Amino acid sequence: MTPQEQLEGMNPETYAPYRDPREYIQSWTDKIWIARGLGHIFDHYDPKIKVHTCYGETYGMENVISNSLQKMIAFPNRGGGHDDVVWERRGDNGFISSHRVFNNATHLGPWTYGPATGKDWANRGVAHCVIQGGLVAEEWVIRDEFAVLQDLGMDPYVVAAELAKRSPVLGEQIKTGGDPPAFAGRYRDPIKTGISGDRPDHARPECETVVKLFDRVWEHKFFDLIPELCSDTIVCQTVRMGRALGISNYQLETMKLLAMIPDADVEIRDICVHDSADLGLRVATIWCLRGTYSGAPYYGPTNGAPLTILGSSHFEFRHGKIIREWRFFDEIAIMAQIINHQNQLDATAVE
Incomplete structure (x- = not known):
């Protein structure tokens, strides 16, 4: 289905x-973050916006404005590029957008990680948004x-320990042992429907390849199937600005992620x-x-901590095979869950 075919019959006001x-x-991302038109958030977000992160949930416009304003002060020269916008229609009046970005900035103001360091940093992330009637109604953010x-020269374990006490977004305890709203429910056939709703039936062969990758390779550990699904020149861009080139390195990068949570x-x-x-x-x-x-x-000695890892992957296809993957998840959120669990074990031991 071409972009033009997706637009046909879709309400232009969307x-x-x-x-x-x-x-x-x-355009609206640039207006808000590059031109500093923070007020444009009111033009593009639903007043009851739900934002899901690796740490918890925020609801309503006030949280979006507050968090954005604080981040602008901490990183006033925050820039970067739009790596990609993968969008797909959701009914006549909406669409889903998976916006992959490359961020870079200088730490020039106070932030949840502490006072300004004057150091530069760069990272990648994804904003996965549901837009209905021209407004962002729900968003999943992974950075x-x-x-x-790493770029700011801060100890990630110290920061993760602080996050185990309070979320930088919500100011409340990180939830473990249960499913907060961002992770609630199960989607057994994501080709048909997912968190963004029912999706059109197109690009089924590519979707089935992705489902097979997660099911047979990630879930059931058939890493020898990767050459069947991916090009010999597969490249995976992943966390800490890492890259895995070729089948063998791609296998190992995937195995590394799963080895800690077998x-x-x-x-x-x-x-x-x-x-x-x-x-x-x-x-x-x-x-x-x-x-x-x-x-x-x-991330330190294993302790049986229950982990819920929210992630995002963008796959680029050529001739029916995956040639690129951009894989994102938040290691600090993982570490915070591990530390939080250890704190609970230690408290129980003292009692």
């Missing part, structure tokens, strides 16, 4: 005053916060597909891993 959803996302701390239940929570003349066919996903920190001790 992405007005722009030409299409891609321009809608890029590589470890990369930021009992993980793997779920695709949303699929969004876009095929354009300039960038080809891309499949954007939101995924979730649920399990225990019982494998490789990447």
Whole structure:
């Protein structure tokens, strides 16, 4: 399904005053963050906006304005580029947008991580948004916060310990052992429906390839199937600005993620597909891993902490195979869950 075919019959007010959803996302992002038109948030967000992060939930316009204003002060030269906007129609009056961004800035003001350091940082992230009637109604945000701390010269374990006490977004305890709203429910057939609602039946072969990757490779550990699904020249861009080149390195990068949580239940929570003349066919996903920190001790000694890892992957296809993956998750959120669980174990031992 071409971009033009997706636009046919779609209410133009859904992405007005722009030409299409891609321009809608890029233009209002620039107006808010580059031109500092923070007030434009009122033009583009539903007053009851729901924002889901790796740490918790925020609801309503006041939280969006407050968090954005604080971030602008902390990183006044925050810039970066629009890596991609993968969008797909959701009914006649809406669409889903998976906006992949490259961020860079200088830490010039106070932030949740402490006073200004004057250091530069860069990271990547994804904003996965549901737009209805021209307004962002719901958003899932995933950022590589470890990369930021690494550039700022801060100890990620110290920051994660603080986050185990309070979320930088909500100011409340991180929830573990249960499913907060961002992770609630299950989507057993994400090709048909996911967190963004029912999706059109197009690009089924590519969607089935992605589902097979998560099910057979991630869930059931058939890493030898990767050459069947991916090009020999596969490149995975991942956290801490890392890159895995070629089949062997791609296998190892995927195994590394799963090794710390070997009992993980793997779920695709949303699929969004876009095929354009300039960038080809891309499949954007939101995924979730649920399990225990019982494998490789990447973040300190294993302690059986229950982990819920929210992530996103963008896949680029060529000739029916995956040639690029951009994979994002928040390691600091993982570490905070591990530390939080250890604190609970220590408290129980004292009692």
